[in-house]
Amino acid sequence: xxxxxxxxxxxxxxxxxxxxxxxxxxxxxxxxxxxxxxxxxxxxxxxxxxxxxxxxxxxxxxxxxxxxxxxxxxxxxxxxxxxxxxxxxxxxxxxxxxxxxxxxxxxxxxxxxxxxxxxxxxxxxxxxxxxxxxxxxxxxxxxxxxxxxxxxxxxxxxxxxxxxxxxxxxxxxxxxxxxxxxxxxxxx
Amino acid sequence: xxxxxxxxxxxxxxxxxxxxxxxxxxxxxxxxxxxxxxxxxxxxxxxxxxxxxxxxxxxxxxxxxxxxxxxxxxxxxxxxxxxxxxxxxxxxxxxxxxxxxxxx
Numbered sequence: 300x301x302x303x304x305x306x307x308x309x310x311x312x313x314x315x316x317x318x319x320x321x322x323x324x325x326x327x328x329x330x331x332x333x334x335x336x337x338x339x340x341x342x343x344x345x346x347x348x349x350x351x352x353x354x355x356x357x358x359x360x361x362x363x364x365x366x367x368x369x370x371x372x373x374x375x376x377x378x379x380x381x382x383x384x385x386x387x388x389x390x391x392x393x394x395x396x397x398x399x400x401x402x403x404x405x406x407x408x409x410x411x412x413x414x415x416x417x418x419x420x421x422x423x424x425x426x427x428x429x430x431x432x433x434x435x436x437x438x439x440x441x442x443x444x445x446x447x448x449x450x451x452x453x454x455x456x457x458x459x460x461x462x463x464x465x466x467x468x469x470x471x472x473x474x475x476x477x478x479x480x481x482x483x484x485x486x487x
Numbered sequence: 488x489x490x491x492x493x494x495x496x497x498x499x500x501x502x503x504x505x506x507x508x509x510x511x512x513x514x515x516x517x518x519x520x521x522x523x524x525x526x527x528x529x530x531x532x533x534x535x536x537x538x539x540x541x542x543x544x545x546x547x548x549x550x551x552x553x554x555x556x557x558x559x560x561x562x563x564x565x566x567x568x569x570x571x572x573x574x575x576x577x578x579x580x581x582x583x584x585x586x587x588x589x590x591x
Contacts, residue, residue: 321512328508336503350503350510357511423497430498445494477490 309370317364324364327373328357334374334447335381341442342385344431352388356381378447379457386435393435422480429479436460437468444469 309330315323335356339349359380360373367373430438436458443454451469455462 325508325512328511332507333500333502336507337498337500340501341498346504350507353503353507354511354514358514361515422493426493426497441494442498445491446498446500448495473490476494480490480493 306370309373313364313367313370313373317367324361327360331374331377332357335377337446338378338381338442339385341427341430341446342389342435342438348388352384353381356384375457378443378449382439382443382458386439389435389438425480426476429476433472433475436464437472440465440468441472 309327312323312326312330316327332353336349336353339352339356340346343349343352356377360377363376367376430441433441439458440454440460443449443457444451449457451465452462454460455465458465
């Protein structure tokens with residue numbers, strides 16, 4: 300589970316991390332690792348790739364601590380950085396053919412029960428698989444909307460995207476997902 | 488359940504493998520990526536390299552043996568041919584001698 304800490308603690312960790320306190324930086328890392336890793340996992344579909352990408356983000360964060368004013372800014376920076384890195388990587392991968400990774404569809408071990416508790420495990424696998432078929436931009440929009448629960452206006456800021464484009468991606472992606480799921484239900 | 492609720496459930500945050508924070512901190516100290524599951528990859532790459540090297544060595548030995556066998560066969564044929572020539576020359580010589588004796 301993600302560590303839930305009061306914002307005051309996070310502000311203190313950020314202040315201490317900025318002056319080189321490694322323990323404080325580790326606390327920030329622990330507080331945000333699930334957020335960053337999950338976005339990378341849903342984007343890449345591979346745990347090893349997601350781990351590497353998430354490491355890259357935190358290493359970059361370490362060098363950017365001086366630019367971050369407060370915890371809200373930190374969260375925004377992390378979401379923005381991981382999303383853009385994921386989109387860039389996905390665009391590079393889409394230039395060459397690749398197989399759909401099975402890890403992307405599975406419940407991936409320890410957290411499977413928590414994610415599928417609210418619904419059908421097969422439906423969860425199917426949705427994760429469908430998500431991997433989306434283009435980079437709509438995939439990022441859906442992840443930020445339904446994993447991070449961001450509003451379309453926040454997503455627009457994080458992704459440097461016009462608000463109408465975000466709304467359009469959301470609407471079209473959801474329509475497409477509904478069609479795919481309905482197709483499954485009406486299949487033989 | 489609506490598709491949006493399904494999505495929220497399917498996209499619940501996941502934790503990385505244990506020790507992620509330590510790997511990041513190590514990477515900050517060392518300055519290069521710290522892989523989480525690289526050991527089996529290194530072992531697999533090493534095994535593949537060793538297998539390739541063993542196969543190449545074996546192939547080289549087989550080729551060498553074939554070359555040696557070919558050379559030995561050639562030598563044996565040369566010896567046989569030489570001996571046959573000698574026998575043939577003796578037969579011709581004997582034949583000529585007999586003919587001269589009968590003629591005289």
